[in-house]
Amino acid sequence: MALSYSYSYSYSYGRPPPPSNSISRRVYPLPLRLRLRLRRSSFHAQYNKYNPKFRRPYTTVLIVPTGVGASIGGFAGDALPVARALATVADCVISHPNVLNAAMLYWPMPNVLYVEGFALDRFAQGLWALQPVHQNKVGLVLDAGIEEDLRLRHLQVADAARASLGLPIIEYIVTDSPLKIETWFHPKCGNSTGRVKNIDSLLRAVNSLVNHTDVNAIAVVARFPDDDSEDFDSYRQGKGVDLLAGVEAIISHSIVEEFKIPAAHAPANLPFPPSALLSPKSAAEEIGYTFLPCVLAGLSNAPQYVTQPRAFVNGSVVADDVDSVVLPADACGGDATLAFSKSKRPNKPLIITVEENKTVLDDTPNKLGIKTMKVNNYWEAIGVIAAHKAGIDPKSLRKDAIDNLQNPSQLYNPIRDSSTNGKGHYHKVCV
Template sequence: AADATRATLGLNLTDYIITDAPLEVQLQQSESGASWGTIANSDSLLRAAETLIDKAKAEAIAVVARFPDDEGSTALELYRYGQGVDPLAGAEAVISHLIVKTFQVPCAHAPALLPLPLDPNLSPRSAAEEIGYTFLPCVLVGLSRAPQLVNTKDSPLLTNTILAKQVDAVVVPATACGGSAVMSFSQTPAQIIAVRENQTQMQASPESLGIKALEVNSYLEALGVLVAHRAGINPEALRPEILPIAKIQ
């Protein structure tokens, strides 16, 4: 798959490395239904990543890890039909976040799984994941364009550097506002836009966290808010009813 992206898309890839021990990924699901996971040999993963950075001068890392096959599970069936959470996503996030936090380089994960039986009733949103065993090509394409992380204290700023203070708006599912990025941006002038239609298993609404956010019904509505925000138009001016300006007491 990696060589195929080099031959067809012209991606510039380094050589690869195999970890010195299996990662032993375990999939878990919380009582709320959110997926998560554990890695028994995370030190093996970090050693491999360090070798890629030091010897191959990798600027981004794609990880392919063998994941447990869970064919026939309720969670997997619901996900394939567009009704449930991704049972792999929580463990995948642990892998990529660990490398990013440790080495400050972009990282994305592609799970290695046995192929599932063909099913003509798949959800369109899940269908693309049925055509490959690891989804590695799309991961490599994304990483080839990934922005590099910059330590502003140690590195000179380039003209195309994007700083957190330059972010004007953040769009997030309305029940998933508990991530570190959203919490951080909530302390800045950035507009937090919470989308109700993207339902999740999380229970972290803006109200429960004390985050000032503009809630919208759909991503299409969120796009309209972004356009208005960029043009300097108050989104409230686009509603049928506008509250009058109040006198300061």
């Protein structure tokens, strides 16, 4: 009986397999030299798998202004799905609490930076940098105007976040006087705004936490008026403008401007009566007693703000790192968008405006002289970003969107060179 010889190797670097039961086939291990070669090739294959791609991370900024009635992002965290989808395409997404907060709901995304709106403006202007962190020590400020039972509910949320999520919430303080929030709509453009009558009381409370504890991020809960107006009912039905949002922005802006640390706000209201007409876009605010959980989760690892350009260090994210900006088509008048559009660097960020996301504003790219790429919806916006990240002209993905290559018109005048004594040597002059 003839015996057949064959070499075989396993993924354990050439160790011989178990003996075969077949007498017609005997399997021998590979020679030592070949086994060593396979080991080296296996190592290089594994090395190449994790080898750097020699491309910097792709960074995009997602903006939905607060209190402007955005069709997507103007309610209770209804732009959060956009952020989640975008985070699977971009390496880093920078967004703000209005996009990432959903009252009792939130979604942790390790490549998303939770940046307060005032800080986002300073970042876009190149004045501040963002320093990612592993965790922040969060302090909680409660409005003295909150009723005792409602205050207890918010403290229980903080304790639950500490015990069940392990969030580092280390101290709380109650303001020395009620903040007295007032809200209204701007008479001209219709966005929500208002004022904090006792803003000094808020800043004193924050100052006490920052200077007497290790706190480096601030969550604020202020008592808002319980409004049963038609505007509030419209908001709950997924229409109109969030009446609370404008003052929420004022509160967080004031803290960040003064103390230059991450901050976010959650309003305190009495529970709303059930409504059969409740919109899914507003439903996240109806499932609990507070809006605080998402704020605590966001602040727990929000980037710190580096406010001195000389202090910008390796690992900080700066405005020049931004590759694209996505925002509603009629909301281009914010400080951050204007700063990105006026960037002096050679590769300006691609500004993508979403037509479907309507607001009460009328700050369009054409009015402001901003060059943007217009898309109909966030589906298209994410596709544009995927192409942009890959180094592909997004227009090449559309039917007949690429025109013939053009040659700029140039006129050339021949000038005789005196050094050639008029023998036909010409200089090219563009006019």
